[in-house]
Amino acid sequence: MKNEKEILKWLNNELSSEEIEDLKQSENLQTLEKIAHYASQLETPKVDAHAALEAFKAKNHSKKKTKVRTLDFKALYRVAAVLVVMLTSAYFLFFNNTKSFETQIAQTKTVTLPDNSEVILNAASKLTFNEKKWADKRALTLEGEAYFKVQKGQTFSVNTTAGVVTVLGTQFNVKERKNYFEVNCYEGLVSVTYNNETIKLPPGKTFRVINGIIENVEDINAQNPSWIQQESSFNKIPLNQVIAELERQYDIKIKVKGVDTSKLFTGSFTHTDKEIALQAVTIPLKLSYRIEGKTIIFYTYDVK
Numbered sequence: 001m002k003n004e005k006e007i008l009k010w011l012n013n014e015l016s017s018e019e020i021e022d023l024k025q026s027e028n029l030q031t032l033e034k035i036a037h038y039a040s041q042l043e044t045p046k047v048d049a050h051a052a053l054e055a056f057k058a059k060n061h062s063k064k065k066t067k068v069r070t071l072d073f074k075a076l077y078r079v080a081a082v083l084v085v086m087l088t089s090a091y092f093l094f095f096n097n098t099k100s101f102e103t104q105i106a107q108t109k110t111v112t113l114p115d116n117s118e119v120i121l122n123a124a125s126k127l128t129f130n131e132k133k134w135a136d137k138r139a140l141t142l143e144g145e146a147y148f149k150v151q152k153g154q155t156f157s158v159n160t161t162a163g164v165v166t167v168l169g170t171q172f173n174v175k176e177r178k179n180y181f182e183v184n185c186y187e188g189l190v191s192v193t194y195n196n197e198t199i200k201l202p203p204g205k206t207f208r209v210i211n212g213i214i215e216n217v218e219d220i221n222a223q224n225p226s227w228i229q230q231e232s233s234f235n236k237i238p239l240n241q242v243i244a245e246l247e248r249q250y251d252i253k254i255k256v257k258g259v260d261t262s263k264l265f266t267g268s269f270t271h272t273d274k275e276i277a278l279q280a281v282t283i284p285l286k287l288s289y290r291i292e293g294k295t296i297i298f299y300t301y302d303v304k
Contacts, residue, residue, distance in 0.1 A: 097132035103144075105251040106271070108227075113138075117156065118149040122175075122227050123248040145175040147225050150188075162209065163194035172201075173225045180241055181209040186224055210238065230271040236264045242281055243298070250274050257299040259287060 101111045103121045111119045111127060114134045121127060125144025130137075139157040150156045152169030162181035165174055170188025175181070183192050185201040192199045192207045194214075199207055206217040218235060226233040232245050240261040243254045249271045267284055269277035282289050282298060290297050 097130050098128055099131045100126065100128045102126040105247075106249055113140075115151050115153060117151045120147045120228060122146060142174055142176060144177070145173070145227070147171075147173045147228060163192055166191040166193070171224070177241070177244065179211045183207045184220060184225065186220075186222070210241075226268060227271070231268050232271065233268040235266050237266075239263050239265050239281075239285065242269075246277060246281065250277065252294050252296055254296045254298060257297060258302075259298050259300060 101109060101119075101121060103109045103123055103125050105124055107123055109121045111121065113119065113129070114131060115138060117138075119127060122145035125142070125146060127140060127142055127146060129140035133139075137157075138154060139159065141159045143160070146158075148156075148158065148167075149171050150167055150169050154168075156167050156169070158165040158174050160174065160176040160181065162176050163183075165172065165183055167188060167190050170190060171186040172188075172190045173182075173184040173186070175183075181194070183190060183201060184206045185203055187203055190201040192201060194207070194209065201207055204219040204221065206220060208215040208217050215236075232242075232249065234242055238261065239259070242265045243256075243261065246252065246269065247254055249269075252274070263285065265281065265285060267280060269280040271277070278289055278296065281287075286301065287298050288301055289299070
């Protein structure tokens with residue numbers, strides 16, 4: 001093969017006649033002719049200077065690395081949690097004006113309302129009301145049992161799941177338990193709305209509903225409910241309701257064996273001595289009981 005300079009001179013037609021004749025005698029002529037043929041087919045590309053400049057700018061811009069930030073989800077969760085706490089706190093601070101009072105098992109609590117009315121909550125009860133709206137509407141919600149001493153003024157309402165009690169200024173007791181609703185009036189006049197019907201209760205009168213049935217109840221002579229003096233009293237009340245009250249006052253669990261819990265009980269039990277309370281309930285009904293830890297078993301004499 002000839003050297004690169006001779007080949008370039010041949011491609012550019014710069015060889016002398018003697019050099020051409022010498023090349024023809026070369027065994028590489030055929031190869032060189034192919035090179036010359038294909039070289040003649042090549043065209044020098046025409047360059048559009050403006051387009052080339054714009055292409056360069058675009059290419060150069062695309063080379064700039066775009067900063068991609070990976071989301072730190074843990075950090076986002078922490079920020080979200082803080083925001084939730086802040087928003088919740090702000091809501092309760094500025095918008096939530098609900099006051100709530102609650103008692104546990106074997107506990108009572110006295111609550112003074114914004115108008116100086118007084119409420120005494122019995123065990124396992126809850127009272128809620130809107131403090132901000134109290135001046136315009138004296139209304140609260142009761143779950144459980146409470147004794148009210150209401151100052152005179154505009155309408156005072158006690159809402160329960162069973163019915164609504166409305167007064168102007170009086171003293172009364174409301175008990176709303178499972179399958180049991182009772183209102184006792186001790187002073188003034190009490191209005192009870194139950195199943196869209198309204199009943200007026202003067203002092204000494206009681207409105208009672210057990211298992212959805214309105215009961216006839218004897219007049220009461222007491223000045224206030226007995227549980228205020230740490231004693232629960234019952235007048236022809238089903239045993240299952242008495243058992244439920246024992247459990248609330250003593251934090252115990254009572255089970256029965258061969259006992260009819262629908263039988264009626266009249267009597268009372270103290271909140272200060274469990275043994276005496278159990279005897280006060282079982283002896284009149286001719287029942288026996290045994291204590292197994294916090295569980296009490298009620299049974300008839302012939303069932304153990």
